[in-house]
Amino acid sequence: MDISREEASSSLREIGQAHRRSTVMQNYRHFAPHMLVWGCVWLLANGLCDFYPDQVGLIWPVASIVGVIVSLANRKRVRGRLVGTAAGMPGSMLAQGWRWVLAAAVLYAFFVATFNVLPPGSTIQATTFISLFFMFAYMIYGALAGLRVFFIGLIATIAILYGYFSMATHQFMWLGVAAGGALIVGALWVRKT
Amino acid sequence: MNAANEIIHQTMRLKIMSALNALRTGAKLEFQELKSLLGATDGNLGTHLATLEGAGYIAIEKDFVGKKPRTRVAITRAGRRAFEQHVDYLRDVIAGAGGTSTSADG
Numbered sequence: 001m002d003i004s005r006e007e008a009s010s011s012l013r014e015i016g017q018a019h020r021r022s023t024v025m026q027n028y029r030h031f032a033p034h035m036l037v038w039g040c041v042w043l044l045a046n047g048l049c050d051f052y053p054d055q056v057g058l059i060w061p062v063a064s065i066v067g068v069i070v071s072l073a074n075r076k077r078v079r080g081r082l083v084g085t086a087a088g089m090p091g092s093m094l095a096q097g098w099r100w101v102l103a104a105a106v107l108y109a110f111f112v113a114t115f116n117v118l119p120p121g122s123t124i125q126a127t128t129f130i131s132l133f134f135m136f137a138y139m140i141y142g143a144l145a146g147l148r149v150f151f152i153g154l155i156a157t158i159a160i161l162y163g164y165f166s167m168a169t170h171q172f173m174w175l176g177v178a179a180g181g182a183l184i185v186g187a188l189w190v191r192k193t
Numbered sequence: 194m195n196a197a198n199e200i201i202h203q204t205m206r207l208k209i210m211s212a213l214n215a216l217r218t219g220a221k222l223e224f225q226e227l228k229s230l231l232g233a234t235d236g237n238l239g240t241h242l243a244t245l246e247g248a249g250y251i252a253i254e255k256d257f258v259g260k261k262p263r264t265r266v267a268i269t270r271a272g273r274r275a276f277e278q279h280v281d282y283l284r285d286v287i288a289g290a291g292g293t294s295t296s297a298d299g
Contacts, residue, residue, distance in 0.1 A: 003282075003283070005289075008283040008284075008286035009287055011202065011204075011207055012280070012284070012287070014207060014208055015208075015280060015283075016211075018208040018209075018215075018230070018231065021212065022211070022212035022213070022215035022222070022230060026220070
């Protein structure tokens with residue numbers, strides 16, 4: 001079998017393209033269920049905050065814990081589906097689960113530290129900051145792992161900023177609909193890949 | 194020196210192997226996902242998958258999800274090795290060290 005340099009070069013290009021597309025698809029498949037969960041958390045938690053603004057300090061910690069638990073359960077289900085029985089090894093899952101809990105604790109500590117250094121003027125300011133933080137994180141992840149996630153983060157960021165600077169009332173509701181809605185719609189879009 | 198692998202080198206099979214090689218060990222892609230990923234037709238993809246399975250480069254698993262049939266494909270260890278050797282061969286050709294040797298089993 002004789003392969004010319006041009007043919008070899010063209011084959012390597014095709015290999016690279018197929019590899020990239022497969023990797024992006026895997027990233028989306030891993031990410032979509034989490035995005036759906038956190039979209040629902042954002043929507044419900046902010047919706048509740050709109051009705052009970054004095055309960056923000058209770059609603060968000062509870063919603064975050066529920067989100068982490070459902071995300072962990074989702075992760076186990078998705079990995080089991082993708083990899084089969086080898087991925088469902090208890091030791092491996094336990095180790096990965098603790099990483100998520102640790103990551104959540106680090107994020108919580110980050111926001112506590114940040115709000116102590118730069119105290120927010122209102123609860124909506126604090127919640128908007130947290131939402132923006134995550135949407136920018138989505139954009140960074142999307143830039144590296146799949147552009148659809150980047151655009152979802154970008155649209156949600158623009159919507160959040162519009163609501164924060166333009167709306168006088170129901171900012172929590174807007175935050176829930178904008179950020180949560182973008183994540184839910186985005187998860188469905190990404191899952192269709 | 195690495196040798197060309199005639200089974201893998203066909204364009205569609207090269208793409209299939211590349212897409213599967215990008216997965217973690219033991220991970221699988223569903224037939225429909227592979228189809229949309231590669232822009233292939235059912236018949237075309239099925240034929241090439243059968244060739245790769247016959248060579249021992251991929252494993253095909255068929256089951257049911259509820260009443261819906263599902264086909265999942267994974268690359269085998271031999272397939273991963275053969276694919277990597279073929280990629281090395283292609284790199285050798287570009288570097289000017291390639292020859293005309295051929296291998297069917299990598």
